[in-house]
Amino acid sequence: MGIRKHSIAIALALTCASLVSFQAKAEDVKLTLWSLDRDIQPAPNLIKEFNAQKNGIQIEYRQIQFDDVVSEAMRAYSTGKAPDIIAIDNPNHAMFASRDAFLDLTDMIKTSTVIKPENYFPGPLKSATWDEKYYGVPKATNTIALYYNKDLFKAAGLDPNKPPQTWDELVETARKLNDPSENVYGIAFCAKANEEGTFQFLPWAQMGGSTYKTINGEGAVRALSIWKQLMDEKLTSPDTLTRSQWDSTATFNAGNAAMVISGPWEIDRMLTDAKFEWGTALLPVPQEGAQRSSAMGDYNWAIFSNSKHPEEAFKALEFFASKDATMYKDFGQLPARADLPVPPTGNAMKDAALATFLEQMKYAQPRGPSPEWPKISKAIQDAIQAALTGQMEPKAALDQAAEKIKSIEG
Amino acid sequence: MRRILSTVRDGRGFDIVLVGVPFAFLFALAGLPLIYNILMSFQEVDMFSLGSFIRPFVGIDNYVALFRQPETWPILTNTLIFVVGSIAGQFVIGFGLALFFWTNFPGASWLRGLFLVSWVMPGLVVGAIWNWILSGDFGVLNFFLRESGLIEGNIFWRSDPIFSLWAVVIANIWLGTSFNMILLSVGLSAIPGDLYEAAEMDGANGWQRFWTITLPMMRSTIGAIIALGLIFTLQQFDLFAAITDGGPNNSSNVAQYWAWDLSFRQYDFGRGATISVIMTVFVMFAAAVYVRSTRHEVRG
Numbered sequence: 001m002g003i004r005k006h007s008i009a010i011a012l013a014l015t016c017a018s019l020v021s022f023q024a025k026a027e028d029v030k031l032t033l034w035s036l037d038r039d040i041q042p043a044p045n046l047i048k049e050f051n052a053q054k055n056g057i058q059i060e061y062r063q064i065q066f067d068d069v070v071s072e073a074m075r076a077y078s079t080g081k082a083p084d085i086i087a088i089d090n091p092n093h094a095m096f097a098s099r100d101a102f103l104d105l106t107d108m109i110k111t112s113t114v115i116k117p118e119n120y121f122p123g124p125l126k127s128a129t130w131d132e133k134y135y136g137v138p139k140a141t142n143t144i145a146l147y148y149n150k151d152l153f154k155a156a157g158l159d160p161n162k163p164p165q166t167w168d169e170l171v172e173t174a175r176k177l178n179d180p181s182e183n184v185y186g187i188a189f190c191a192k193a194n195e196e197g198t199f200q201f202l203p204w205a206q207m208g209g210s211t212y213k214t215i216n217g218e219g220a221v222r223a224l225s226i227w228k229q230l231m232d233e234k235l236t237s238p239d240t241l242t243r244s245q246w247d248s249t250a251t252f253n254a255g256n257a258a259m260v261i262s263g264p265w266e267i268d269r270m271l272t273d274a275k276f277e278w279g280t281a282l283l284p285v286p287q288e289g290a291q292r293s294s295a296m297g298d299y300n301w302a303i304f305s306n307s308k309h310p311e312e313a314f315k316a317l318e319f320f321a322s323k324d325a326t327m328y329k330d331f332g333q334l335p336a337r338a339d340l341p342v343p344p345t346g347n348a349m350k351d352a353a354l355a356t357f358l359e360q361m362k363y364a365q366p367r368g369p370s371p372e373w374p375k376i377s378k379a380i381q382d383a384i385q386a387a388l389t390g391q392m393e394p395k396a397a398l399d400q401a402a403e404k405i406k407s408i409e410g
Numbered sequence: 411m412r413r414i415l416s417t418v419r420d421g422r423g424f425d426i427v428l429v430g431v432p433f434a435f436l437f438a439l440a441g442l443p444l445i446y447n448i449l450m451s452f453q454e455v456d457m458f459s460l461g462s463f464i465r466p467f468v469g470i471d472n473y474v475a476l477f478r479q480p481e482t483w484p485i486l487t488n489t490l491i492f493v494v495g496s497i498a499g500q501f502v503i504g505f506g507l508a509l510f511f512w513t514n515f516p517g518a519s520w521l522r523g524l525f526l527v528s529w530v531m532p533g534l535v536v537g538a539i540w541n542w543i544l545s546g547d548f549g550v551l552n553f554f555l556r557e558s559g560l561i562e563g564n565i566f567w568r569s570d571p572i573f574s575l576w577a578v579v580i581a582n583i584w585l586g587t588s589f590n591m592i593l594l595s596v597g598l599s600a601i602p603g604d605l606y607e608a609a610e611m612d613g614a615n616g617w618q619r620f621w622t623i624t625l626p627m628m629r630s631t632i633g634a635i636i637a638l639g640l641i642f643t644l645q646q647f648d649l650f651a652a653i654t655d656g657g658p659n660n661s662s663n664v665a666q667y668w669a670w671d672l673s674f675r676q677y678d679f680g681r682g683a684t685i686s687v688i689m690t691v692f693v694m695f696a697a698a699v700y701v702r703s704t705r706h707e708v709r710g
Contacts, residue, residue, distance in 0.1 A: 071674060074457035095677075099458055183547065193657035194675075238566040239546045241658040242574075256547065374676045382481075385659035389571045 035087035082304040090127035094369035097130035103303040114318040124336035127366035136302035138336035143364040151276040152258040163281035174235040177258035186235035188248040188257035198377040206293035216402040224394035280356040296364035379404040450683035472684040489664040497639040499583035504590025525588040537652020540581040571661035597631030637700040
C-alpha cells in the first residue's frame with residue numbers, strides 16, 4: 001500500500017514538472033484561418049511565409065468552398081468553433097459585423113503602422129465598415145469596366161481610340177457594331193438572376209444618382225430602360241439573362257460581341273484567347289459630366305469576435321497588408337490600396353487595362369453595406385429580369401423592388 | 411431471463427428486433443431531419459440562430475408570408491409542369507425503348523447497357539453539356555432545328571421565359587429515360603411467355619396483347635417507376651443550377667431550387683424549410699396513391 005501511495009505521488013509530481021517545463025518552452029500561439037483561396041492564390045502562400053518567420057504565432061489554414069463560406073462560418077460562430085481569421089465576400093461583411101460576430105478593429109487600426117485607412121480605396125474600405133467602425137481590412141479588390149474590340153471598331157468606321165463615353169453613345173456604338181449576318185452582337189454583359197446581375201446593374205443605377213435604397217429613382221429607371229433597349233434591339237444576346245460574366249466575356253474573346261462589361265479577372269484569358277486588338281474604357285455615364293460609379297468585388301479579412309488571440313490575429317492581418325505591394329505580381333489580384341502603384345508587367349495591352357481598372361476603382365462602391373444584402377440583391381435581380389423579359393415595365397419592376405427592399409430593411 | 415433470450419432468438423422478440431432495427435435506422439436518418447425541418451418552418455431562423463434549437467416561434471407566419479409572395483403560385487405551377495412533363499417524357503420514351511429492346515435483336519442487351527451511360531453521368535456534367543446544346547446563339551439544337559427547316563430564327567431555350575422550363579424538362583427527360591427503360595425491361599422479362607402464346611392461339615392481335623397482357627402485368631413496375639420518377643424529379647437540382655438558375659424571372663424556377671435559393675443564398679432558413687414541408691406533403695400524397703395502386707397486386 002505504502003509503495004503504491006508513493007508511486008502515485010511521484011507520478012503526479014513528474015506530470016506536474018513536465019507540464020511546467022512544457023509551458024516554459026513558450027508554446028506558439030495557434031491561429032486558424034479560413035478562406036477559399038487555392039494553392040496559387042494569396043492566403044495559403046502568405047500563411048506559409050508568415051509561419052516561416054517563427055515569431056511565436058503559427059497559422060493553420062483551411063480552404064472552404066465558395067458556397068459554404070457564409071453558412072460554415074455562421075454555424076462555427078454560433079457553436080463557438082469559429083476560426084480566428086476569415087476571408088469574407090464583401091457584401092456579406094455587414095451581416096457579421098452588424099451582429100458583432102466580427103471584432104471591431106478600429107482601435108487596433110488607429111495605432112497600427114502598417115494598416116492605415118487613408119491608404120485604401122474608399123469603396124473596399126466602406127464594405128468593411130459598419131456603424132462608422134472598422135470590422136475588417138480589404139484583402140483584394142476588383143471592379144468592372146468596358147472592354148472593346150478595336151479591330152471591329154475600325155471595320156465599322158469608328159475611331160478605336162474613342163470608346164463610348166455616355167449611355168447614349170454606348171447604345172449608338174453598339175448599333176453600329178451589331179452585325180447579325182456575321183454573328184456579332186454590339187455588346188455583352190450579364191443580367192443573370194444571381195449576385196452577378198446585381199453586381200453589373202447597381203453601378204448603372206448609382207451613376208444615375210440612385211442607391212439600392214432608392215432603386216426606383218429616375219436614374220435607375222433610365223439605366224434599366226437602356227438595358228431593355230439593348231435587349232429589345234437585339235444589340236446583345238438574349239442569353240445575357242442566363243449567362244455568367246465569364247461566359248459572356250468568352251463570346252467577346254471569340255469575336256461574337258464587339259464590347260463587353262467585365263472585370264480585371266478577364267485580362268489574362270483575353271490575352272491568350274482574343275485574336276484581335278482590344279482596349280478598355282471607364283464605364284459610360286448617363287451624360288457628360290455625370291458622376292462615375294462602378295461595382296466592387298472581392299474579399300475582406302476579418303477577425304471573429306470570439307477569437308482568443310485577437311492581438312496575434314491582427315498581427316497576421318498586418319503581415320498580409322504588408323505584402324499588398326507584390327499582390328498583383330505574385331497572384332494577379334489587385335490590392336485595395338490607392339497608395340500602391342501596380343508595377344508595369346511589360347505587356348502594353350495589359351498595363352493599359354490595369355490603368356483603366358485602377359482609375360475605375362476610385363469610383364467603385366460596395367453593395368450595401370447591409371446585413372440583409374442577399375435579400376435586397378434578390379429583389380433587384382427580380383426587377384432586372386422582370387423588365388428585360390418584357391413582363392413588367394422598368395419603372396413598375398423597380399417600384400416593386402423598392403417596396404420589397406423597404407420591407408426587408410424594416 | 412432465459413425466456414426473454416429465447417424469444418429474441420426465435421419468437422416474438424425476434425420479430426420485434428427485425429422491425430425495430432430498420433425502424434430506428436429510418437427514424438434517425440429520415441424521421442428526425444423531417445421533424446426538425448417541420449419545426450424550422452414554424453420558427454424564425456437566420457444564420458445566427460442556426461446552431462441553436464430554441465428559436466423564436468412564429469406560428470404559421472412563414473406560410474402566410476410565403477403565399478403572399480407574388481412568385482409562389484407560378485413557381486408551384488412550374489414544379490407541377492416540370493414533374494408531369496419529365497415523368498411523362500421519361501416514361502413514354504423509356505417504355506418505347508424497353509419494348510424495342512424486348513424484341514431481342516442481335517446486340518440488344520449490349521446496346522441496352524450502353525443506354526445507362528446517361529444515368530451514370532453526374533447531373534452537373536449533364537447540365538453543363540445541355541447548357542451548350544441549348545445555347546441560343548451557337549447551340550447544337552438550334553443548328554439542327556434550323557438546318558431541318560423547323561425554325562426560322564434561333565430559339566433562346568435558356569433565356570426565353572416561354573421555353574426556359576422546357577429546356578430543363580428536355581435535359582431531365584434525357585437524363586431519366588435510360589433508368590426508366592432498364593426498370594421496365596426487367597418488368598417485361600418477368601412476364602411469362604406462355605401467356606402470349608395462349609393469347610395468340612385465341613387470336614389476339616399485337617395491340618390487344620399489349621393492352622390485355624403487357625400493361626396489366628406491368629402494373630406494379632409502372633407504379634414503382636412513376637413513384638421513383640416523382641422522387642427523382644422533385645430532387646432534381648443540378649440541371650437547374652447548370653442551365654437556367656431558375657431564370658429568367660423565375661420562369662424556370664421550381665420548389666426544390668427555390669427552397670435552396672431561400673435557405674442558402676438569401677439565408678432565410680425558415681422559409682426554405684416551409685417550402686420543403688409543402689413538398690413533403692405532396693410527396694406523401696403521391697406515395698399514398700402509389701401504395702394504394704399496388705396493393706391489389708396480382709402476379710401471374
